[in-house]
Amino acid sequence: MKFTRKANANWKGSGMEGTGAISTQSTTLNNAQLSFKTRFAEGVGTNPEELIAAAHSGCFTMQLSFLLNEEGFVADDLATEATVTFEDGTITLIHLELKGKVPSITAEKFAEIATKAKEICPISKLLKTQITLSVNLL
Known part of the structure; x- marks a missing residue:
């Protein structure tokens, strides 16, 4: 069995102050928030x-x-x-x-x-x- 799956990410701004979003092909994640804070501290969003x-x-x-x-x-x-x-x-x-x-x-x-x-x-x-x-x- 062979198949592919896709996801994408978008980022705007600097690493510390910028923001981004992640989406998946299935739309389970649809522009889920991504930021320095959601990755290295606590915040609403994913990492x-x-x-x-x-x-x-x-x-x-x-x-x-x-x-x-x-x-x-x-x-x-x-x-x-x-x-x-x-x-x-x-x-x-x-x-x-x-x-x-x-x-x-x-x-x-x-x-x-x-x-x-x-x-x-x-x-x-x-x-x-x-x-x-x-x-x-x-």
Whole structure:
């Protein structure tokens, strides 16, 4: 399967005082505000690191669901929080915190499948940083 997806960004002004917007092909993001404040402080809008966290948590969780299905399991609930650490101009770490409810699976098997999902998820493979995982079977 091959497909493409698009997003675009627009910026006006200087790095510190300027403002921008990000939009996605699906229009889920439609001129979402981007600024120095939304990236490096707190403010209404988004930032690249938050978008990477969203993409990574979504990709990993979907990949995990597929791998569970291949092993004969269907999750009642999978929830992943991705925390992106930005330090001195580099993303140095992404931590995935997984909580899952999967009938009839052992904690060991769940962790094994989750680890495989972390390794083969397309976003994990794209990112050149340390990726850690904690797993909690509910």
